[in-house]
Amino acid sequence: MATKPDPQDSAERTDVDPTLFVLPAQRLGVSGGTAPFFALQLRDPPPGKSADRYIGKDLSHATDEFDFYEKILRLRQAAEDDRESWVGPNRALLPLLEYAFEYAGVLTAQEATDESDGGANEEKTIDLLVMGNLRSGKQKLRMLDLKMGHLTAQGGWQGKTHIRAARQNVMDAATNSTTEGFRLEGFDGMPDAIKSRLETADVLKLMGEKPSPEMMKKVARKAMQVMKGDSILSHFTDVHLDGYDNIDISEIGTERYTPTELAEIVLHQTTKQLLGLAVACHGAPFPQKWIGSSIALGYDAGTLPRRSPSSEEALRASVLCHVFDWGRSELNTHETYDAMTEVEKEDRKKFWGYYCSGVDRLALCSARAYWNRFGNTGGWSTVTFQVKDYDSISADDFMGEATVAVSPTKTGQCLLKGGLLGKASMGTLSYSIEWHDAPDESRLKGWWRVHVGQGTGLPIKDHLTKSSDPYCLVYARSSGGKFKFHQTTKTIEKNLNPTWDESFDLPVARSESPLKQEFSVLGIDDFTDPKVLKQVLNDDVDKSSFSSWSSRLEKSARSLSED
Known part of the structure; x- marks a missing residue:
């Protein structure tokens, strides 16, 4: 060519x-x-x-x-x-x-x-x-644009003025960049659950006139930039509202993968690729300076592949994980790095450390998301419905919650509780729960399908409009709390009796081996120990556990380079 x-x-x-x-x-x-x-x-x-x-x-x-x-x-x-x-x-x-x-x-x-x-x-x-072309062969590309690094600008570097860099660093401090080493800058093909929330912009609408598209875009961007990795990946693989107009619905689950199986394969492949990228970063022979570069994660959310001996391989090949946006980056080779002064080398080590830390954390978030959602072989014990009022520029207001057992329930009605003591009535919520078996060739045994119906008599949280913008968070826990994951409904504007009519699947896996196998391939065999897995993937991440995670990835890189 x-x-x-x-x-x-x-x-x-x-x-x-x-x-x-x-x-x-x-x-x-x-x-x-x-x-x-x-x-x-x-x-x-x-x-x-x-x-x-x-x-x-x-x-x-x-x-x-x-x-x-x-x-x-x-x-x-x-x-x-x-x-x-x-x-x-x-x-x-x-x-x-x-x-x-x-x-x-x-x-x-x-x-x-x-x-x-x-x-x-x-x-x-x-x-x-x-x-x-990332969209090639895809009917509906769903893609994350994740800006990497604790700092995304440096004064005097690649034409960036000190004033502009200082402004950028202030923004970094107000986003997830400082917290986890990356932030969400773009989300193509986002699911309706998050799209409806970002399009609400409730505070702007209180000003009277309809906000301009440019202002709505700015508000949405600010909301994305503060999202944590766990939430980002939850929305990324949220397929419960995706429509498939191009296929016969009767084929889903028999001739075609179900949306839940699609999400499992996509999240597993995403985790596999991010682990590989993290190890490759640690294995780089010379520190790089990739300020402001991004990672793209993506897949086709517009169709459900047919089942065949080669379909999973083709699906995995279509899942995207790429580094891009090199506008203020340099590619260090043996020749360029050896020619640098010691001060310049230390500068590269510092910024490469920022980058590697962000990739490590993103890989950890993906592994945690997969483990908690698709690593549960024992089943789910409870599901909590927590209703909140969405606020675009402040913390969402709690409106009430209810916890029910995960068991077959044709038509359920739960009382939402809240208030100072958590006992006040805050309205009701209709729901149902039923079990679905997965096909024999699936890595899943099946899933509990939880249907969220209608909320009634919800409290007013936006006192200027005398209404609320409610959404329902569906939070599942396994027995003993070892596994947990959540997803959310759409946000419905100005409605105290919202009808969501949405269904969520709580998957039950056949085995824990899919994720353990990826750790074994990388030579991190101690991650196959249930105690180590629980510490790293289930418990809250602190400095000690994250340091342990990063050191294992670095050790894997050294081991692979020696081979």
Whole structure:
């Protein structure tokens, strides 16, 4: 596809043959930054690949990423061509760089523009970075954009002024970046449960006029930036409201995977990839400085694959885990790192430590999410319905809760309690619970389906509107509290008698082996010990347990490098 450059020449670019694509290129829009993207269509896609495999990014708005992608491409090509004299110690970087977006080079193409100048179609020449298209082959991409690192800016680094960096650091301190080392910056294809909440913006609507889309977007972004990892991954794999208009509903559970099985495979594969990324970060031979870069996690939330011997493998291959956004990052090789001063080396070690810590924590959040939701073999004991009033800029108000046993219940009505002593009546909630067996080939025995019906007589929490914006949190616990997980309903605006009519599945696993197997592959065999697993994956994460987790990942990286 591309002309190979000299790996020693940092200025040379890799050119892509324009005859491979249908041109002119069609503009799609702007990403989270300022760079426009363009749809690209291969004239003759390879077997098993889609015509929309690639997407173009305007090079004139991405010059700060160009050199980074070219270095990755040269390093990969040198390794493939066995040019050991150039690869040398840099070979140990390759496992880490496997998580970067696919990059093919630069395409010089014509851009189709609107009619102008007397009705003639004008075309202008544009240079595009040819990158892997994450939406290729997917009906509905659900993707997280997670900004990594305790600090996401440094004054004087890569053109960032000290004033702008200081402002960025203040924002870092007010987000999950400071708490867990990463924050949610974007959420494509988000489920209705979180979408309805972010679109509420109750405080803004109290001002009178309808908030502008720009203001709503800012409020939603602020809400996402403070979300903790456990909540992020819970929403990421929340499939209880996803619609599948493209398939026959009667096939679900027999010929096709159920939504719960889809979530299990996606979360397991996500955890597997994040563990691999964390180990690759610890195994990097030279510390990197990837300030402001992000991790993309994604999958197709728009369909349920058919059951077949190869379907799970194909589904896993479609789950995304990539590092991207290299605008203020540098790729350190053996040559560049050796040429640095000791002060510069210490600076790289500090920021690489921030990055690795964030990846470690994200991998831990994913492992905890999988273990608590899909590692329970003994069943669920209780489910708590906790109703809250959503507030966009302050803590949500408690409205009442009720706990019931997980057992077959055709039509239940529970009294929501609250108040200072937790005994005051706060309304009622209708619900039902029934058991569903999973197919024999599933890793799940089955699941308890909990249906949340209608809340009635809920208390007023927004006194200016004399109403509330309620949602119901469904919180499940196993016997003894070893396993626990939660999901939420949609938020319904200004309603004291909301009808949710939503169902949630509480999975029961056949065995605990799927996650233990991933730890064993990485050489972390002590994580197969139930006591160690409980300490790390069930108990609240403190500095000691997180340090233990990170040290095990680092040990795994050393062990794999020695092999």
